[in-house]
Amino acid sequence: MIDAETGYQAVRSRDARFDGVFFTAVRTTGIYCRPSCPAVTPKRHNVSFYPTAAAAQSAGYRACRRCRPDAVPGSPEWDVRADLVGRAMRLIRDGVVDRDGVAGLAERLGYSERQVHRQLTAEVGAGPVALARAQRAQTARVLLQTTALPITQVAFAAGFASVRQFNDSIREIYDRTPTELRAAAPAPRPGRTPAGAGRAVLSLRLAHxxxxxxxxxxxxxxxxxxxxxxxxxxxxxxxRYRRTLRLPHGAAVAEVAEPNAAARAGSWLECRLRLSDLRDLTTAVQRVRRLFDLDADPGAVTARLGADPLLGPLVAARPGLRSPGSADPAETALCAVAGSPRAAGDLVAAYGDLLPGGADGGLTHLFPTAATLADAYPAEYVDPAVRAVAAALDDGTLRLDPGADRERSAGALRALPGVGLWTTGYVRMRALGDPDVFLPTGVVDEETAERWRPWRSYALHHLWQADRERSAAVGAS
Incomplete structure (x- = not known):
């Protein structure tokens, strides 16, 4: 959490770089906002700062209707941190509490429920239940304002246990009933889901x-x-980037558009999701966000890498370069071990499940499960290293989910036959979302790269991008 003076200066200047990093609550209005809210700047003595929306809500504040603080990018801190709190925040964002409860969250983290609650409350001002509740409310708002689904269906699709709990939460967080929140929605964009639709097609804006x-x-x-x-x-x-997703309750197709001028000015990516089960909305959104690295803080990356004599010119030439993550960590690891997209495509064709509802353009399958590849027959069609990684994923020896311990997972992966250091680092960078991975490039050594911590993954992408541009220039000449 930043200090109060820095926070207030960010609010005075309406600095969007801090949106999602902290939230501003105003005691005289009972409302919390994002730092860039265009409303009149409150007086300093009336302002409190909270590290999460859930913390502000737990303190009794309602979400601002003007700046919609629940729709900001996630804090980049949770992607950088590898401790208990960082791992817990990533799992909660993936919907683990909604699916498995606090007990399931604690089990995945290897701590007691009491320890998890205590550390989260101390660090982010809210426990796992409050954090999951805030996320459910955001999902519910999206469904209310982008679909025509009956309100009862919205309640359960968002993860609430009862309609009463849903109604109480929406009134408390947004100061409106679900019906009023729906009525306040802007005109529907194409893709709005009609009531009773067998599949939900949602058009969303994913902020960065x-x-x-x-x-x-x-x-x-x-x-x-x-x-x-x-x-x-x-x-x-x-x-448009399009892909299939295997989600906890069913399958989905995600489509993300390369931003046009309006989207670039507004700092979002247009995303279209076709879900077989609306309960997967939160998980699908978070996995697309991780794939596109939407919660990164390019300002922090630039501050460190931009001052480096080697990387400075590259950073200046490519502001906002991201380090793409993974929509399915197990899939990313297995594809990396397979060696090439073409080899991974052969696995998909031979062992993947057909996309429910039939092919959608070039999308025909879901990636095969780890259990399927571990037991694949005939065995000679699957590389032994792929089988070893699949078996480790299937029996839990190797964990790559959002709450996995990065050091432990990298060690388990490296110990498997046929998996080298480069592949381990690549999987750590993408599947585990580690922003500080160094891979040999032939340009710099590991000692030189030490000065780029904790953003060595971004440094790699700058070096790779520069190399591709040089090669393209040579080829053009």
Missing amino acids: RGPYDAAAVFDYLRRHAVPGIEEVVGAPDSR
């Missing part, structure tokens, strides 16, 4: 902070796209 080098991200995803489960379609500057 600071500049976003979308062209580089879409290029990267195109190069690594696995046939059958991923594709990048469309002309340059109007491309």
Whole structure:
């Protein structure tokens, strides 16, 4: 949590870089806002700061109707931190508390429920139940304002245990009933789900902070796209990344558009989700956000890397370059061990499940489960290293979920036959979302890269991008 003086200066200047990093609560109005809220700046003695929306809500504040503080990017701190609190926040964002309760969260973290609650409350001002409740309310607001689903269905799809709990939470957080919240929605965009639809098609805006080098991200995803489960379609500057998702309650297709001028000015990516079960909305959104690295803080990355004599010119040339993560960590690891997108595509064609409802463009399958690849027959069609990693994922020897301990998981992966240091580092960078991974590049050594901590993953992407641009220039000449 930043100090109060820095926080108030950010509020006075309406600095959007701090949106999601902390929240501003005003005692005289009982409302909490994002730092960039366009409302009149409150007096300093009336302002309190909270590290999460859940903490502000637990203190009795309601969400601002003007700046919608629940729709900001997530705090980049939770992606950087590898301790208990960081791991817990990533799991809660993935919907673990909604699916498995606090007991399930604690079990995954390897701590008691009491320890998890105590540390979260001390660090972020709210326990796991309050954090999950805030996330459920955000999901409910999205469903109320972007679908025509009956309110009862919205309540359970958002993860609430009862309609009464849903109604009470919405009134407390938004100071409106669900019906009033729906009535306040803007005109529906294409893709609004009609009541009773068998599949939900939702059009969302996924916020990010600071500049976003979308062209580089879409290029990267195109190069690594696995046939059958991923594709990048469309002309340059109007491309769409599309992929299938295997989610806790069913399957989904996600489509993210390369941002146009309006989206770039507004700092969001347009996302279209086709879900077979609306209960997967929160999880699907978080997995797309991780894939596109939308919760990163480009200001912090630039401050460190931009001052480096080697990286400074590269950072200046590509502001907002991201380090793409993973929508499915197990899939990313297995594809990395397979060796190439084409080899991974062969696994998809042979062992993947057909996409429910039939092919959707070039998307035909869901990636095979770890259990399927571990027991694949005939065995000679699957590389032994792939089988070893799949077996480790299946029996829990290797964990790559959002709450996994990065050091422990990297060690378990490296111990498997056929898995080298480079592959381990790549999986750690993408599947585990580690922003501080160094991989040999042939340009710098590990000692030099030490000065780039804790953003060595971003430094790698700058070096790789510069190398590709040099190669392209040589080829063009």
